[in-house]
Amino acid sequence: MTAEAAVEPIQVDHDVVGNLDVDVSESIRDVETLYGSTQSVTASIFEYRDVHGRLYQASKTTEYIFPVDEQHLQGYDLAHEYMLILFSNKLYLAPISNPQAILDIGTGTGNWAIDIATEFPSASVIGTDISAVQPTFAPPNLSFQIDDAQLDWTFPPKHFDFIHCRFLYGGIDDWAKLYRQAYTHLKPGGWFQNVEIDIETLSENPKVRNDQDHVFKTWCQLFWAVGDKTGRTMRIGRDGTMERLMKEQGFTEVVHKSYKVPIGAWAKDGKLKQVGLLNWHYIDHSLDGFAVYPMGQVLGWSREEVSELVERMRRAIREVRSLSYYTVKVVYGRKPEGGQ
Numbered sequence: 001m002t003a004e005a006a007v008e009p010i011q012v013d014h015d016v017v018g019n020l021d022v023d024v025s026e027s028i029r030d031v032e033t034l035y036g037s038t039q040s041v042t043a044s045i046f047e048y049r050d051v052h053g054r055l056y057q058a059s060k061t062t063e064y065i066f067p068v069d070e071q072h073l074q075g076y077d078l079a080h081e082y083m084l085i086l087f088s089n090k091l092y093l094a095p096i097s098n099p100q101a102i103l104d105i106g107t108g109t110g111n112w113a114i115d116i117a118t119e120f121p122s123a124s125v126i127g128t129d130i131s132a133v134q135p136t137f138a139p140p141n142l143s144f145q146i147d148d149a150q151l152d153w154t155f156p157p158k159h160f161d162f163i164h165c166r167f168l169y170g171g172i173d174d175w176a177k178l179y180r181q182a183y184t185h186l187k188p189g190g191w192f193q194n195v196e197i198d199i200e201t202l203s204e205n206p207k208v209r210n211d212q213d214h215v216f217k218t219w220c221q222l223f224w225a226v227g228d229k230t231g232r233t234m235r236i237g238r239d240g241t242m243e244r245l246m247k248e249q250g251f252t253e254v255v256h257k258s259y260k261v262p263i264g265a266w267a268k269d270g271k272l273k274q275v276g277l278l279n280w281h282y283i284d285h286s287l288d289g290f291a292v293y294p295m296g297q298v299l300g301w302s303r304e305e306v307s308e309l310v311e312r313m314r315r316a317i318r319e320v321r322s323l324s325y326y327t328v329k330v331v332y333g334r335k336p337e338g339g340q
Contacts (some may be wrong), residue, residue: 021155072092073109073133075286077169080111082278083195084269086259086328091116092164093257094191094332099123099161103150103185105178106168110134110142116164118144149178158187166195169236170227170294179249186335192251193332198237199223204323215312216324222309226294242331251333263317263324276325280317287313 087093091112100123104113107127109171115138117125127134128147138144147154150173163182172178201216203209208216227234236242243256254296262276263283287310295301295309317324 072289078282105165196237254333
């Protein structure tokens with residue numbers, strides 16, 4: 001993976017990347033094919049709680065609302081793959097140059113950290129997470145640490161050349177503090193990159209887009225309500241929030257990019273069709289895990305009500321003519337050479 005070619009973002013206000021007039025039989029066949037497929041830590045880290053058959057990390061510091069069982073972790077692996085394709089086989093967009101100290105916050109299954117450690121074998125790479133779900137094998141220059149990024153960081157100030165985090169929506173109480181700690185622990189001249197999803201599912205089909213009662217609108221509104229209730233916003237990828245926070249914490253040369261990510265194989269562009277296939281598989285695989293705890297434990301829904309919502313959403317994303325997508329937001333910025 002190299003940083004040679006610049007990545008052109010797919011701006012969300014561009015024309016449709018698929019339309020209702022083309023023959024969707026190939027896309028339907030692609031989707032139908034997908035339907036048929038499927039370091040050392042202490043013992044306390046492996047404590048989980050069971051909610052309706054799904055496993056959640058029993059963290060004493062952050063109550064994370066998404067599961068850490070094998071089914072959901074497989075979804076994270078799929079998301080990593082579609083992100084690589086979306087970014088033209090690049091792990092980052094920030095213009096980093098030969099970093100020697102790299103931090104991956106909320107590393108999850110560790111795929112990004114493993115790949116960046118492989119790309120920069122002379123760098124020391126640390127991946128942190130509240131859950132011990134990383135593989136036991138890793139490049140020799142990578143270490144995984146069980147740590148909560150919401151607490152005060154214990155790394156030395158001005159230590160890292162590059163800090164990365166991705167898809168932490170719904171898991172952070174104080175985003176300003178997270179950005180501030182990233183700034184503090186970067187070396188002057190270092191870069192911080194944050195990648196998040198705007199969880200509102202949109203549509204290029206006017207009939208779906210204009211239907212105020214469509215499950216796409218219901219789904220995002222419910223998750224926004226969950227974030228409001230828990231104090232861990234699901235709106236971090238909206239309204240320029242990431243860019244604003246980065247500038248407020250002192251970062252310079254801040255760049256904000258938006259990518260339209262299809263759900264399903266309906267895109268005309270070959271790369272986006274591949275992204276959409278993987279993304280559809282990721283979403284379809286993960287819907288139940290997304291909803292069980294937020295809807296059931298936070299909003300008080302019964303398991304039957306949650307299952308009904310999940311099935312409505314599943315039917316909607318499996319409908320090729322929904323032309324569904326969401327946006328991925330990327331923000332990166334640099335700590336000034338004289339920054340403290």
